[in-house]
Amino acid sequence: MTDEYFQQQAYREACRAFEEEEVPVGAVVVIRDTIVARGYNQVEKLNDATAHAEIIALTAAFQYTGSKYLPEATIYITVEPCLMCAGALYWSKIGRIVYGAHDEKNGYRKHLSIQADNKDQPWPFHPKTVLSAGLLGETCAQLMKDFFKERRKSRW
Amino acid sequence: MTDEYFQQQAYREACRAFEEEEVPVGAVVVIRDTIVARGYNQVEKLNDATAHAEIIALTAAFQYTGSKYLPEATIYITVEPCLMCAGALYWSKIGRIVYGAHDEKNGYRKHLSIQADNKDQPWPFHPKTVLSAGLLGETCAQLMKDFFKERRKSRW
Numbered sequence: 500m501t502d503e504y505f506q507q508q509a510y511r512e513a514c515r516a517f518e519e520e521e522v523p524v525g526a527v528v529v530i531r532d533t534i535v536a537r538g539y540n541q542v543e544k545l546n547d548a549t550a551h552a553e554i555i556a557l558t559a560a561f562q563y564t565g566s567k568y569l570p571e572a573t574i575y576i577t578v579e580p581c582l583m584c585a586g587a588l589y590w591s592k593i594g595r596i597v598y599g600a601h602d603e604k605n606g607y608r609k610h611l612s613i614q615a616d617n618k619d620q621p622w623p624f625h626p627k628t629v630l631s632a633g634l635l636g637e638t639c640a641q642l643m644k645d646f647f648k649e650r651r652k653s654r655w
Numbered sequence: 656m657t658d659e660y661f662q663q664q665a666y667r668e669a670c671r672a673f674e675e676e677e678v679p680v681g682a683v684v685v686i687r688d689t690i691v692a693r694g695y696n697q698v699e700k701l702n703d704a705t706a707h708a709e710i711i712a713l714t715a716a717f718q719y720t721g722s723k724y725l726p727e728a729t730i731y732i733t734v735e736p737c738l739m740c741a742g743a744l745y746w747s748k749i750g751r752i753v754y755g756a757h758d759e760k761n762g763y764r765k766h767l768s769i770q771a772d773n774k775d776q777p778w779p780f781h782p783k784t785v786l787s788a789g790l791l792g793e794t795c796a797q798l799m800k801d802f803f804k805e806r807r808k809s810r811w
Contacts, residue, residue, distance in 0.1 A: 505778065527661035534669070542723060543723075546717055546718070546721065546722070546723050547714050547717045547718075547723060548713070548717065548724070548747050549710055549722040549743045549746065549747075554705055557704070557705060558703050559706060561702055561703045561704065562702070562703075564701070565702065566700060567699075567702050567704040568704070572770035581742055581746075582738060582739075582741065582745065582779055583738075583739050583740075583741075583742025583743045583745070583746060584739075584742070584792060584801045585738060585739075586737055586738035586739025586740070586741070586742055586755070587704065587705045589738065590704035590705065590737075590739060591704050591705075603682060604755060610767065610777060611766065611767065611777075612778050621766060621767075623738055623766050
């Protein structure tokens with residue numbers, strides 16, 4: 500299985516959020532080529548500002564593995580994680596993070612004043628965590644744009 | 656009721672965590688002089704790296720109020736929130752944050768490179784959120800020290 504396949508699966512989760520009128524972000528957690536957890540944004544449904552796709556997927560992965568650390572796992576996320584989710588990923592010691600669209604407004608890099616293409620900057624994740632950004636980025640960003648366009652908001 | 660009273664209540668929550676062999680952090684959420692939600696660290700019990708006192712208390716407060724925003728609420732926390740919890744507090748738009756002990760290792764200020772007593776710095780919370788640090792700080796820090804001393808770790 501490829502990164503693109505798993506990112507497509509995260510995108511499917513984001514589409515579920517879209518259909519349920521949630522901000523369309525999705526995530527899957529993969530260990531040894533197997534999806535062990537899925538999540539999509541459920542802030543409205545659960546009436547819980549912390550119910551982001553990543554938090555839901557991580558919690559499910561902790562339950563699946565029986566461990567609160569996920570060094571062998573990769574999380575695929577459709578959109579750059581926010582500060583809260585970056586912090587959750589730090590605690591999880593996740594092995595690898597792949598995300599799609601950049602989020603200029605609420606992405607973790609904004610708060611950490613991180614510029615693109617500069618490696619010598621604050622790193623909120625575990626020191627061993629590997630990060631890849633931009634996979635299916637345009638597709639993931641388009642879903643966000645469509646969502647906010649329908650609501651006449653101009654965020655994306 | 657005073658801030659000190661409510662911080663004592665957060666400390667009681669931290670003591671519950673201590674008794675259950677969790678890192679001893681506690682939190683309460685107060686709206687109009689009433690405690691509407693409580694939480695203590697349950698990372699080990701729930702096997703979930705995101706089960707911090709603040710996240711548990713915020714989620715309970717969202718349920719109690721029926722709203723995912725808490726502009727009229729104050730959260731009392733025994734220890735400086737980490738990056739994840741700072742992010743959760745951002746999303747909650749909480750009115751006020753009172754915390755006790757500083758956390759040099761995992762507090763949100765470390766990742767944001769925030770120095771003490773400098774107001775002109777990155778602000779991870781909602782623009783209207785008011786912050787007070789240090790209330791019962793030594794008491795809250797001592798509980799942490801006692802916890803890590805028993806485990807022969809040197810963090811506190």
